[in-house]
Amino acid sequence: MATQFKIDGLKASIEGKEILKGINLDIKGGEIHAIMGPNGTGKSTLASALMGHPKYEVTDGQVQLDGEDVLDMAVDERARAGLFLAMQYPSEITGVTNSDFLRSAINARREEGKEISLIKFIRLMESKMKELDMNAEFAHRYLNEGFSGGEKKRNEILQMMMIEPKIVILDEIDSGLDIDALKIVANGVNSMRSEDRGFLIITHYQRLLDYITPDYVHVMMQGRIVKSGGPELAERLENEGYDWVKEELGIEDETVGQV
Numbered sequence: 001m002a003t004q005f006k007i008d009g010l011k012a013s014i015e016g017k018e019i020l021k022g023i024n025l026d027i028k029g030g031e032i033h034a035i036m037g038p039n040g041t042g043k044s045t046l047a048s049a050l051m052g053h054p055k056y057e058v059t060d061g062q063v064q065l066d067g068e069d070v071l072d073m074a075v076d077e078r079a080r081a082g083l084f085l086a087m088q089y090p091s092e093i094t095g096v097t098n099s100d101f102l103r104s105a106i107n108a109r110r111e112e113g114k115e116i117s118l119i120k121f122i123r124l125m126e127s128k129m130k131e132l133d134m135n136a137e138f139a140h141r142y143l144n145e146g147f148s149g150g151e152k153k154r155n156e157i158l159q160m161m162m163i164e165p166k167i168v169i170l171d172e173i174d175s176g177l178d179i180d181a182l183k184i185v186a187n188g189v190n191s192m193r194s195e196d197r198g199f200l201i202i203t204h205y206q207r208l209l210d211y212i213t214p215d216y217v218h219v220m221m222q223g224r225i226v227k228s229g230g231p232e233l234a235e236r237l238e239n240e241g242y243d244w245v246k247e248e249l250g251i252e253d254e255t256v257g258q259v
């Protein structure tokens with residue numbers, strides 16, 4: 001059965017302040033959904049809440065991946081179930097090399113006794129790094145430590161390509177990328193498109209969507225998805241900004257705002 005990711009009425013708070021006010025999204029395998037929206041409207045909060053970041057308290061709603069209750073799972077269980085998030089600001093982890101991290105992440109998704117062999121792992125990593133035009137030294141560097149902004153983003157895509165998740169959430173994967181790197185990252189994403197994998201791509205710019213064609217575009221404001229459409233919606237936002245959406249919906253302050 002094709003992958004199914006269902007978000008139903010998801011609400012989440014931080015320190016008692018409600019940020020997500022009822023998110024509904026249905027992502028099927030093979031589909032690419034883009035989320036756009038002004039700053040501070042809850043996009044990264046949605047990504048973090050889905051992955052189970054401890055800071056965000058889910059207060060209502062349901063999230064299911066292939067019929068399994070995601071909200072019931074610990075962070076590592078979510079990753080094992082096939083959820084993957086490339087964060088807007090990836091963390092640096094001193095003491096863990098990129099290749100150690102990747103190998104553990106791959107093996108965490110496999111059953112005991114079916115771990116990837118070292119030789120296969122190295123071959124796979126080398127070929128994916130080549131595809132992403134990454135220097136081989138990055139395998140042995142500490143995870144994200146001292147990586148430039150663009151190098152971190154490329155490394156997130158390397159992780160995605162090696163871990164082969166079912167649901168890929170990319171939070172501003174295009175920020176900080178030069179034009180060539182943007183194309184390389186987009187090619188990486190496109191090479192991973194498949195019937196059993198769904199994508200949720202958070203971005204501010206049509207530019208990324210020129211290379212990765214979304215099936216659906218959603219606009220987030222005030223912690224909700226307020227408008228959905230096809231790729232043409234992203235084009236209109238790029239040309240006209242968000243004022244027309246706010247006018248149409250009678251929204252004055254699009255941010256999550258104060259409680």
Ligand SMILES: Nc1ncnc2c1ncn2[C@@H]1O[C@H](COP(=O)(O)OP(=O)(O)OP(=O)(O)O)[C@@H](O)[C@H]1O
Pocket residue numbers: 014019037038039040041042043044045046055088255256257
């Ligand atoms: N850990 C936190 N502590 C306090 N406030 C937070 C925290 N995380 C998010 N917020 C607040 O929640 C709101 C939504 O933040 P979020 O990062 O989800 O926005 P965003 O839509 O991703 O914005 P951007 O486009 O700028 O990345 C903001 O007002 C932010 O300050």
Ligand SMILES: [Mg+2]
Pocket residue numbers: 043044045088171
């Ligand atoms: Mg954000």
